[in-house]
Amino acid sequence: xxxRETPAVRLVxxxxxxxxxxxxxxxxxxxxxxxxxxxGQINETLALANQEQGSPRTRFTVSPADYLATxxxxxxxxxxxxxxxxxxxxxxxxxxxxxxAYAWPGLLTLVIAVERGAPGELTAWDVPASDAPxxxxxxxxxxx
Amino acid sequence: xxxxxxxxxxxxxxxxxxxxxxxxxxxxAEVLGALVAESPALGAQLLGDDGRPRSFVNLYLNGxxxxxxxxxxxxxxxxxxxxxxxxxxxxxx
Numbered sequence: 001x002x003x004r005e006t007p008a009v010r011l012v013x014x015x016x017x018x019x020x021x022x023x024x025x026x027x028x029x030x031x032x033x034x035x036x037x038x039x040g041q042i043n044e045t046l047a048l049a050n051q052e053q054g055s056p057r058t059r060f061t062v063s064p065a066d067y068l069a070t071x072x073x074x075x076x077x078x079x080x081x082x083x084x085x086x087x088x089x090x091x092x093x094x095x096x097x098x099x100x101a102y103a104w105p106g107l108l109t110l111v112i113a114v115e116r117g118a119p120g121e122l123t124a125w126d127v128p129a130s131d132a133p134x135x136x137x138x139x140x141x142x143x144x
Numbered sequence: 145x146x147x148x149x150x151x152x153x154x155x156x157x158x159x160x161x162x163x164x165x166x167x168x169x170x171x172x173a174e175v176l177g178a179l180v181a182e183s184p185a186l187g188a189q190l191l192g193d194d195g196r197p198r199s200f201v202n203l204y205l206n207g208x209x210x211x212x213x214x215x216x217x218x219x220x221x222x223x224x225x226x227x228x229x230x231x232x233x234x235x236x237x
Contacts, residue, residue, distance in 0.1 A: 067230065
């Protein structure tokens with residue numbers, strides 16, 4: 001953890017509910033989606049198809065076409081693409097080395113654990129620099 | 145020739161917040177070189193030590209992966225749009 005003050009993330013209740021719902025639906029595969037909002041507040045999530053072909057129970061992939069379509073939609077609506085969430089079926093809500101390898105500074109990573117089909121802990125992370133480890137962020141569920 | 149380049153959200157801090165910039169070149173490699181010359185901080189994000197795009201960076205020309213064409217040597221024509229697309233992936237194990 002950094003000794004500097006870490007940014008907090010607000011997630012509106014409806015988006016929180018949508019992540020839990022989609023993560024459970026995707027089980028036993030990993031589910032994933034985009035996080036849209038403004039200035040540290042996630043206002044909505046867009047569920048995306050997990051395009052991972054080899055190991056969808058332990059990996060997720062967002063297609064470049066889905067990335068482009070999501071970002072274009074966000075821009076058109078005056079929202080920012082704040083990051084992505086994905087689920088860890090039967091695994092803790094902690095980012096893995098694979099998650100770190102793909103993480104981009106400037107995009108949030110939310111991870112939700114799904115235990116035997118039931119959505120569990122949801123955590124928020126970012127990487128402050130391209131060579132930095134993940135930093136856990138305070139995550140607050142806000143009213144819609 | 146000038147080509148439009150779509151900048152993904154995580155790289156926009158390096159383009160003054162702009163989602164689209166223009167750069168000139170006859171090939172994808174030349175346009176990327178011009179872009180990085182204009183915004184050097186982008187280089188560390190986009191390019192590896194060998195000067196080639198990192199594996200986690202996808203380049204789409206008019207909606208098509210340049211790897212399915214001639215890669216960095218793909219020729220550009222007037223009106224082309226080059227999109228920089230971050231690879232988004234991960235997983236529990």
